[in-house]
Amino acid sequence: EEIAALPMEPARVQWFDKAKGFGFANVFSRSEDVFIHIEVLRQSGFADLLAGEAVALRVIEGRRGRMAAQVLAWDAAVPKGA
Numbered sequence: 001e002e003i004a005a006l007p008m009e010p011a012r013v014q015w016f017d018k019a020k021g022f023g024f025a026n027v028f029s030r031s032e033d034v035f036i037h038i039e040v041l042r043q044s045g046f047a048d049l050l051a052g053e054a055v056a057l058r059v060i061e062g063r064r065g066r067m068a069a070q071v072l073a074w075d076a077a078v079p080k081g082a
Helices: 038-043
Strands: 008-017 022-027 033-037 054-062 065-073
Touching (some): 008 033, 033 038
Parallel strands (some): 033 065
Antiparallel strands (some): 008 022
């Protein structure tokens, strides 16, 4: 419930390694990277991400910095008609 209240941030996947179970994305207009864990990815309904893929992230502050709490497909996150 509280995750759904977080703002969606547009991001582009830098890399994601399914075997390692994590990757990183860069949120537009921010310098720091966002960590994406495979469990968050699975809970969001994804099996994998491709480098360069546009996504929307709900981001939380983790122990080691910003990390994705939810991953959304970019086209699902953009309001229709926008």
